[in-house]
Amino acid sequence: MTITITTPLYYVNDKPHLGSTYTTIACDAFARYKKLNGNNVVFITGVDEHGQKIERTAKANNISPSDHCSKIASQYEMLWKKWSISNDKFIRTTSSQHKTLVEKFFHRVDQNGDIRLGRQQGWYCVGCEEYKDDPPGAKDPICSTHKMPLEWRDEENLFFCLSKYQTKIENLISQPNFVQPISRRNEIINFVSKGLKDFSISRVNISWGIPVPGFKGHTFYVWFDALLGYLSGLQTKGEVELDELNNYGWPADVHVIGKDILRFHAVYWPAMLMSAGLDLPHRVFGHGFLTREGNKMGKSLGNVLDPELLLDKYGEDPVRWYLLSDIKFGQDGDFQEKRFIDLTNNDLANTIGNLLNRTSSMSRKWFSNCVPNIHKENENNELKLLASKTISDVINYYEQLSFKEACKAILDLASSSNLYLNDNEPWKLIKQNSERELVSYHLYNVLESCRIVATLIAPVLPNLSRKILNQLGFFDSLQSWEHQLVWGVLEKGQELPEPSPIIPRLE
Numbered sequence: 001m002t003i004t005i006t007t008p009l010y011y012v013n014d015k016p017h018l019g020s021t022y023t024t025i026a027c028d029a030f031a032r033y034k035k036l037n038g039n040n041v042v043f044i045t046g047v048d049e050h051g052q053k054i055e056r057t058a059k060a061n062n063i064s065p066s067d068h069c070s071k072i073a074s075q076y077e078m079l080w081k082k083w084s085i086s087n088d089k090f091i092r093t094t095s096s097q098h099k100t101l102v103e104k105f106f107h108r109v110d111q112n113g114d115i116r117l118g119r120q121q122g123w124y125c126v127g128c129e130e131y132k133d134d135p136p137g138a139k140d141p142i143c144s145t146h147k148m149p150l151e152w153r154d155e156e157n158l159f160f161c162l163s164k165y166q167t168k169i170e171n172l173i174s175q176p177n178f179v180q181p182i183s184r185r186n187e188i189i190n191f192v193s194k195g196l197k198d199f200s201i202s203r204v205n206i207s208w209g210i211p212v213p214g215f216k217g218h219t220f221y222v223w224f225d226a227l228l229g230y231l232s233g234l235q236t237k238g239e240v241e242l243d244e245l246n247n248y249g250w251p252a253d254v255h256v257i258g259k260d261i262l263r264f265h266a267v268y269w270p271a272m273l274m275s276a277g278l279d280l281p282h283r284v285f286g287h288g289f290l291t292r293e294g295n296k297m298g299k300s301l302g303n304v305l306d307p308e309l310l311l312d313k314y315g316e317d318p319v320r321w322y323l324l325s326d327i328k329f330g331q332d333g334d335f336q337e338k339r340f341i342d343l344t345n346n347d348l349a350n351t352i353g354n355l356l357n358r359t360s361s362m363s364r365k366w367f368s369n370c371v372p373n374i375h376k377e378n379e380n381n382e383l384k385l386l387a388s389k390t391i392s393d394v395i396n397y398y399e400q401l402s403f404k405e406a407c408k409a410i411l412d413l414a415s416s417s418n419l420y421l422n423d424n425e426p427w428k429l430i431k432q433n434s435e436r437e438l439v440s441y442h443l444y445n446v447l448e449s450c451r452i453v454a455t456l457i458a459p460v461l462p463n464l465s466r467k468i469l470n471q472l473g474f475f476d477s478l479q480s481w482e483h484q485l486v487w488g489v490l491e492k493g494q495e496l497p498e499p500s501p502i503i504p505r506l507e
């Protein structure tokens with residue numbers, strides 16, 4: 001079975017920020033986990049390129065919308081490469097295959113009687129590309145997100161008959177797993193209970209969009225167009241009929257999104273799919289927002305964390321670790337530099353790095369640069385028992401996108417291995433020749449525990465995982481967890497390369 005995982009298609013009004021990086025890293029960890037666990041995975045990311053905001057931004061920068069989009073799209077592609085993102089697809093909504101799919105989808109929904117012409121009046125935020133129901137400010141209303149004046153619109157639009165889907169959407173979101181986490185599900189249930197209104201899917205007088213076939217002067221509303229990128233992204237070459245999409249990985253297992261766009265994914269999108277007679281995604285996961293030192297990040301505040309600069313300064317491992325191990329996935333998180341440095345030093349450099357370094361050094365010193373090879377097994381091997389429990393816990397956590405809990409369980413195994421060394425004091429035992437076998441047993445256990453740590457951590461920290469495995473004498477890249485997540489894979493007598501720090505301490 002193919003598992004399809006998506007990030008949102010990011011809006012190209014500006015260069016990538018830390019929020020989109022966070023979403024993409026989380027999806028990457030989940031996709032890597034699924035691949036390692038033996039699934040055929042299609043991991044889709046990409047960019048959403050149409051709409052008035054893009055048209056205006058391009059104009060302000062004195063370039064064509066098309067050039068603007070290409071510039072930002074390539075910034076995204078470059079950034080994801082730098083962050084070791086393992087996406088299989090990168091979809092652009094300006095591609096011709098996407099345009100064809102949008103047209104086919106529209107025809108299907110239209111044939112099903114779910115499209116009507118109507119008048120749309122209301123206050124509109126170009127920043128959100130959204131009508132606002134109850135905008136704050138009576139005379140000159142502003143967008144509460146963008147703090148910008150709203151624009152009054154009164155135009156003829158095409159509408160999607162969302163109101164017809166009230167009961168079906170209520171049934172869908174009442175399922176326990178469709179909207180995650182649970183707090184977001186309540187928010188959506190509350191929204192839907194107020195009654196669904198038809199929503200407009202076209203705009204007039206905007207040229208930067210996909211023309212609606214048969215309706216001169218109309219282009220598709222950017223959200224109607226963008227959501228369909230999850231389908232067009234699955235096409236490998238050329239056009240695919242809508243009903244064939246199941247052969248390419250549809251429906252998605254999970255759409256991972258920021259909490260601000262939950263309504264589009266948990267309400268509008270499933271209704272559109274129902275109308276077109278296509279299967280629904282299994283779940284929609286809305287994660288939280290990032291702040292910096294307790295403050296909202298914003299251009300005007302001058303406190304934006306640039307993901308590229310962060311990567312250049314610290315490397316991928318510390319940042320990925322912080323974002324996934326410290327912030328509970330689904331809740332809001334705060335980036336604090338001091339805490340970031342502490343976690344890097346404590347968790348990665350000390351707990352994991354030192355454990356590997358000192359065990360490997362002792363083994364090399366006392367066992368001719370090799371994994372200790374004296375055979376002795378003990379039924380009550382506490383590290384072996386703990387490792388086996390950790391493996392099943394971590395798989396369970398990854399499956400639920402509970403990255404923080406997965407990271408904690410892995411770190412606990414490393415901490416317990418450090419304690420095990422301290423308790424058993426092989427550096428004292430080695431002084432007595434009669435205890436050499438026991439020293440061998442202890443060191444083997446800890447080295448094997450390091451291997452399990454490196455294997456389990458691979459979805460979150462692919463780079464660090466590879467470095468640890470290299471230090472243990474494994475040089476083939478980790479392709480699958482099959483045969484790896486069992487105790488005893490590390491071969492006795494295997495040569496251990498000279499240790500070098502796998503993660504530098506930060507000051």
Ligand SMILES: [Zn+2]
Binds near residue numbers: 127128129147
């Ligand atoms: Zn807005």
